[in-house]
Amino acid sequence: MTDQQQQDIYPSMTITSDQHEQKIAPIKLGERLKQIRRTLGLTLEEASQKTGLARSTLSKIENEQISPTFQAMQKLTSGLQIDIPQLFAAPKQVSTTGRRDITRNELGKPHPTSTYEHELLATQLTNKKMMPFKSLIRARSFDAYADWIRHDGEEFLLVLSGEITFFSEYYEPVNLSEGDSVYYDANMGHMLISVSEEDASILWVTAS
Amino acid sequence: MTDQQQQDIYPSMTITSDQHEQKIAPIKLGERLKQIRRTLGLTLEEASQKTGLARSTLSKIENEQISPTFQAMQKLTSGLQIDIPQLFAAPKQVSTTGRRDITRNELGKPHPTSTYEHELLATQLTNKKMMPFKSLIRARSFDAYADWIRHDGEEFLLVLSGEITFFSEYYEPVNLSEGDSVYYDANMGHMLISVSEEDASILWVTAS
DNA sequence: AGCAAAAGTTTCCAAAAGGAAACATTATTT
DNA sequence: AAATAATGTTTCCTTTTGGAAACTTTTGCT
CATH class of the missing domain: 2.60.120.10 (Jelly Rolls)
Structure with missing residues (x-):
């Protein structure tokens, strides 16, 4: 870990409630998922059997071609025995993840x-x-x-x-x-x- | 809907793929969400503006008629300033065991x-x-x-x-x-x- | 009470996701 | 290196989601 701690903390989520326009924190779910699957030593086919999701679907999710539904995510997390926070946790884990946020008085x-x-x-x-x-x-x-x-x-x-x-x-x-x-x-x-x-x-x- | 809220919507779906059989916890996302929205004192319209999701969509999610996509969930959580794990937290409760402890200043x-x-x-x-x-x-x-x-x-x-x-x-x-x-x-x-x-x-x- | 406004739900349709199978790529064996 | 098997991707099609507007219910007011 060099100097990008700033990034680890979910960056730039801007919400402009007026015009319904939002930028969403770029959590790379697919990437994360592929990482986890690989760590578990599973192929797409095996993951498919464990989760009940089609091989093709898993592939598309991992490549960020589609955004899985909540149901799909449930199958994913329970099938692979991972918990949700793990999915959303900052990619860096190995060493202590420094997360910090300061709120100044009257500036909330x-x-x-x-x-x-x-x-x-x-x-x-x-x-x-x-x-x-x-x-x-x-x-x-x-x-x-x-x-x-x-x-x-x-x-x-x-x-x-x-x-x-x-x-x-x-x-x-x-x-x-x-x-x-x-x-x-x-x-x-x-x-x-x-x-x-x-x-x-x-x-x-x-x-x- | 009368009294079968406990069971219905995520009907403890069971994945029977070949070898592995699993039960998915019937997390009632919709209910949970409604609860959170209410706690924040927001109407559907207000929540809609904060999240960028249509009023109708929110309604359907809360009533478990649809399973939101990951994108929708991101809009939800960032728009309402809630954590994703919070959404998935176990249905929980009913325990309502009132516990309370007051510590007076200087008397700790x-x-x-x-x-x-x-x-x-x-x-x-x-x-x-x-x-x-x-x-x-x-x-x-x-x-x-x-x-x-x-x-x-x-x-x-x-x-x-x-x-x-x-x-x-x-x-x-x-x-x-x-x-x-x-x-x-x-x-x-x-x-x-x-x-x-x-x-x-x-x-x-x-x-x- | 009755009326009006606000909140919530449902309908209908366009847009996106999920699955089967074809296709492409990568690894393994000979 | 060629052949084969295994893994991963894309296509095509069906099912489901997401949004605008119509509709229904609830809330607030006189």
Whole structure:
């Protein structure tokens, strides 16, 4: 590995949501797949038998002539006993893959809603185990969601500033001040509001 | 559709090619996707704009009427800022075991060393996916570790106060100020010091 | 309630993927 | 090197996907 670490991290994915135009991260699925198949010492015919996909189809996928369907990918991954992350992992693996992404304060990409403003962090790295973001919770933001938020995974939350109330399905509400944190199962209904006069700032990290 | 969602759409397809017989996990991509979209608070139209896929297509994918192509999936994941593995994560759950742990500021369990002071958070919960802690890095803490820190998993770091320099094996050192964050592969050698006159306070979250 | 707007689904057709078999290339044997 | 076998690619055709617009359902409002 010389000096192209910069590249290893999935490069240039530009999304222009206005006009439906996007450049997609150039993951070379076909190349990757051929590499894996070769590593396993399989011919196309053998791979075909293991996956149930036609030899021709495999060839076309490897040569990037077609884009396999989800079903095909399932057959691929289960047939060859590889897992999806492996397919999408950066091609370089042998030595420790240096991946890094810095998010400067206030320079993230905010997703504003009426009561929250979510700012995703480390958006340049895909395939992460954790998904960190900062949120601003507007002062006195009641009614916002009348309903529980519930999703897979676990969540860690730290109050950066302000004061919030953390509601959850199986517990009494708690007030959290700056520096306080909660760790919880996100399948448990949860929701939070700002109770003070000022907006509250929160750090979340989710992992599934 | 009444109650047979469990089974239907990816009907645990069994590949019977000659010798190898396999069951493909019936990952319900559509359901998963709908869940994610809902979690993000997006309508089909909004998701359509973010991903560049037609509203109708999204609908059909969510209802498992079609199996999206790889291209479509790339648009999905990059447009909605989600990881591909996230999509494939096991159906999971129902466990809804409410687990929760609150750590009050300054009330954690500090582990002091000469240059750091680590305070583990959420210590009452075992078996967590993430391991959060706060650290205090003493001012002008040089030489401390002359060597890289390296371990499995990924790490997320946010500067709560002060200013530090983040050293890593494959990159130039960077200065991080309050609010800045880094996400990196912890296998890559890393290390940090406080550069200002005051101690710096950091939040870390690790996941393996 | 009834109406209007928004969200979601289905239809229809063009575009793309998957498979069988022909074709081409590479490896192996003599 | 020629012949043969094995591996990989392309062609041709059928099945499936993806998108625009029509249609249906749900949500919000007066």
